[in-house]
Every structure is written in structure tokens, then in C-alpha cells.
Amino acid sequence: MEISIADLKFEPLIKSAAIDARIKAIGKQLNADYQHTVPVFVGVLNGSFLFIADIIKQIDIPCEVTFTKLASYYGGTKSSLKIRDDIDFSVDIKGRDVLVIEDIVDTGNTANYLLEKLRAKQPASIKVCSLLLKPASLLKPIEELKYVGFEIENEFVVGYGLDYKEMGRNLKDIYKKV
Ligand code: 5GP
Ligand code: MG
């Protein structure tokens, strides 16, 4: 069913049951991969707030959770290639195993910017877990991108935390622009 958000129309792309199933699978993998350490999950706000909440509920090993806030879209449907950095997180990640939780990797600029910042703090390891990936938009490969929920076409999506003009984050399913 088509829905309207502001001046755009969207149609369903990924149903919430499919998201849940994928999150369970990724959670299982994370529990296995990080069983010998205490990872620090770094959620990238705003878009990943539902994803990190759901993924963290699947984690049954000791872990820490913190957040950073980065924005690059400024209300449009194209990446602005400029990043606004609103929160510098305070957890000391030196020597820690860090897992960045992203909603979506599009051009990869935001992820690369954050990775550069994190690397400077000398963590033991850094990996990225993104719910969505647009492989066709990626400007250069991200070596640390180890966990991906769904690969999608180069299309603008909303729902499950992702917004259009700050609307639609509450939608349970993910929709694409018609
Ligand atoms: P990148 O820096 O990889 O180009 O874009 C990353 C950020 O842009 C994402 O974390 C997300 O906030 C935003 N973004 C990229 N693609 C989309 C999209 O299709 N829909 C929405 N709502 N945001 C997107
Ligand atoms: Mg994001």
C-alpha cells in the first residue's frame, strides 16, 4: 500500500517480519563473534535508534552501548557529502572491540568519517554493522563493514528509524520512494 510523507509517495520494500528475522540472524552471529570480549556498540543516531534497540536485545554476552550523532542528509533525499557531528561519545574505546551500528551505508562518507575518528582512539578492533547497504552508491569499499542486514538498490528509503524530512521514523516496515 502506498503512503505519503510530506511531498513524496512511498511503497513497501522490506516488511517488519523480514527485518526481525534478519536481526535475529545477525544477533546470533555477533554473540558468536564477540564471545571472548566485551564489545562496545556505538549507535549512530538518529537513524539507527530502532535497529540498535532491536539488535541489542539479541545480544546475550556482556557489552556496552553508547551513541554518536551524525547527519549528512539535511532533509533531502540525496547525501549532502557534508557531515554534521553533534555528539562526541565519551566512552574510552582504546583497546576495546568496537562495533558501529548504522541504519544505512549509502555513499559511505558518514561511515568513513566515523571510522577515521574511531581509529585515532586506538581500539583493538572496529567493525561496522549496517541494517541497509546501497552497494551501487558506495564510493569506496569499507573494509570494516562486516554485517549487513539487506542490500538494496540505489533508492531512497524511509521507515524503521529512517526519515524523510524527520517523518516516517516510526513506521514498522521499510518503504522506498515511488
Ligand atoms: P552516506 O554518508 O553513506 O552517504 O549516508 C549515510 C547517511 O545518510 C545514513 O546514515 C542516513 O542517515 C542517510 N541516508 C542514506 N541513504 C538514505 C536513504 O535512502 N534514506 C534515508 N532516510 N536516509 C538515508
Ligand atoms: Mg545513519
Ligand code: MG
Ligand atoms: Mg535523515
